[in-house]
Amino acid sequence: MAKNRRTQEERTAQTRLALIDATIAAISDLGYTGASTTLIAEKAGVSRGAMMHHFPTRAALMADVVRHVFDHEMAEYEETRVRTGFGDRLYDWPRLLWAVLSRPSGMAVLEILQATRSDRDLAALVVPMQEAVEQSALGAVRGAFGGDEKLALSVMRLMVWSVRGLSIAERYLPHRAETEDAVELLSRLLRQAAPDGQMAPLKTLMEP
Template sequence: MKKRRTQEERTAETRAALLNATVSAIHELGYAAVTTAIISERAGVSRGAFLHHFHTRAELMAAVVRMVFDDEMMRYEEIVQAPEMDRLFEWPRILWSVLSRPAGIAVLEILQAARSDPDLAQMVGPTQKAAEEGALAKMREAYGGDEETARSVKRLMVWAVRGLTLSDMIVPDRQATLGAVNLLANLLKAAAPDGSVAPLKPFTM
């Protein structure tokens, strides 16, 4: 006899369906073209069910950013278990493997949209800030360095790779894009061959 799902399980499944539908819709159609009706249809839920879980579009997008960040952190944890991945200069390639996925691209579009949408910025901003602080803490734990340097290095790597995912969508050239990712990795290796943050102290302008 098939076990009946609890209300809690049904709620979690519906919420996950809405979040995943949002990611796929943004990746395929672009942020501006995605409506709550499209998301509801893709998730297989009614408009009322959508509003039960997310009262506003901005609330939904903030939840997407959080979901994707949590998934990314799990992926990073799995990747770094490999002995050859415990060096900082491997991270541009690691970041590309994660941030170039549909979920990473969807989050990038959400963050861009927040620039001209105050309600979205208010919802997404704190979520993204918390995500970046969590990533910074993990990075310092693994690769050392003072906070200022680690923050600059993290921002360089993450946003360079995010920018490359954007350029690869607008002007596709995968060979050149991967070449740029590898170049960043090689520059970091030349600057910090021991794989730590400490040698990468930024210059003061």
């Protein structure tokens, strides 16, 4: 019995992952509006009924994409930091974020977040989740680099949303070398302001 339950759990996880991957691919190809549930089911190789069993609404699927991508990104950041040491200093993070957030998965999340403006059902699921995601990331940032909550939140938003904005710019101004120069500049500015790679030296910049 235990083996059968594990097999069913594995199948469920595989189907959900296939749907999440298909959603990211569909958004990457056609944008949020073009990523219909029918197309997503086709890309995932499942029936629309099977998809609805796992995700009763399109909004529920999109919300799970946001959560999945965040969890995957956080695991990748930590694996990179442990393996290479890159990420041990605050000024490493613009480049680390760029390497991850500029991918199709990061762009898909950004499109989902933008879509919450006109989709109430999506907003009801995604906005609280995004707030929880940010708080989780904030805890990790403060644990690694110190700083009070206000300072850490400001620095984290500066890095994350600067990189996300640059990823949008690259879509319309596809000159990757110039965009990467801007990411590098942000990294160097943080290094100049906080050469020890910690949050504390930035505190004076927040004072009146």
